[in-house]
Amino acid sequence: MSVSQVEKLFTAFNVTADILKEELDCTYLEALAETGENLFHGSVLQEGLNEFAIKRLEKSYQEIHLEDFAKEEIRRGFQLAILKGMQENIQPNHQMTPDSIGMFIGYLLDKFITAEEYSLLDPAAGTGNLLATVMNQQQGRKIAAAGSEIDEVLIRLAYINANLLGHDVELFNQDSLEPLFIDPVDAVICDLPVGFYPADNKAADFEVSVDSGHTYSHHLFIEQSTRHAKEGACLLFVIPNGLFESEQANKLHDYIKNNLIIQGVIQLPDSMFKHKHAGKSILILQKKGEGVKAPKQALLAELPPMSDSRAMGSMLARIDGWFAENKKA
Incomplete structure (x- = not known):
């Protein structure tokens, strides 16, 4: 499995989640769910974002084609972003099975x-x-x-x-x-x-x-x-x-x-x-x-x-x- 593929996905999730976190004034994990939805549908679904943010998001999504990734690469890339979010806002019920x-x-x-x-x-x-x-x-x-x-x-x-x-x-x-x-x-x-x-x-x-x-x-x-x-x-x-x-x-x-x-x-x-x-x-x-x-x-x-x-x-x-x-x- 290519580490670079996992890193590529993680970077896309991470960068776009950070943008949405700022724009929507929400937690990183909530923003990650939003960006995952966008990536799945291939478009920015949130309303009221500024134009510059929308362009940055669209550029990131256009660089990712899910069909080019193995299922394990997708899972691991998304998992790494979730783990980052859990570390930022630690809650006892937010733990992932290794x-x-x-x-x-x-x-x-x-x-x-x-x-x-x-x-x-x-x-x-x-x-x-x-x-x-x-x-x-x-x-x-x-x-x-x-x-x-x-x-x-x-x-x-x-x-x-x-x-x-x-x-x-x-x-x-x-x-x-x-x-x-x-x-x-x-x-x-x-x-x-x-x-x-x-x-x-x-x-x-x-x-x-x-x-x-x-x-x-x-x-x-x-x-x-x-x-x-x-x-x-x-x-x-x-x-x-x-x-x-x-x-x-x-x-x-x-x-x-x-x-x-x-x-x-x-x-x-x-x-x-x-x-x-x-x-x-x-x-x-x-x-x-x-x-x-x-x-x-x-x-x-x-x-x-x-x-x-x-x-x-x-x-x-x-x-x-x-x-x-x-x-x-």
Whole structure:
């Protein structure tokens, strides 16, 4: 992949977002959504801009032809601009799943689902980067994807992202723990939002809710995802390493035992996180249903640093072997 192509796109997004930020008196991320919309439509859609700004914008857009870029180049160029905007205005819910995790989730999903067509949900879609990363890896397949996100700016960026990449994604701007009006899906991917869910009355509708105090939102997201998955569906969650060790773990453990099969837990390298206590894993679940069997042995692995190509190759061979063994069973 040509770095210059990614840089070329990032520069176009960045320069035009800065112009619109000044003209519209808005945040960089809001301006980025505006310029992404312009680039997709090939024209300046905003009204009331001064003529000099319009000419500068049009010049930048005329230099970019999306058909000349690979999908990964478009995603990465847009992602770099989003990351810049997030650094300028840091908010706890404005965090993006690292590319390496997204790529690995795409690899696991590819192993679990062999169908040429399937449906996919991310109930905490954010800017849509995890969905985009996974869908870019599944080229040649027809994926009907859906995403839900409560933050208006993030969901707008997810919408622009999907348009620029030509992905079929249905997006919902809502609290993802309220009813989702989507058909049950074949697969769920989610970098779980970790923390407490403040609406105790809504949490009470879930089996994992606690009797007093706030319930963990990440527990609720696991149950919500399961509700919207078909029998036999694959669910891949990025989880905190201490998921099953908290004071609320008993309720979650019971829910999983009754509704899901744990196919595996893959611990991500500590080097990916600033602090060891912030470490995460990928939890691989399958929704129970007719003909769904538990593996002879769950896939338990600790990923080496992604930069160690030899160790990573050995680990992928081991994971491939586990899938081959369990498909025979």
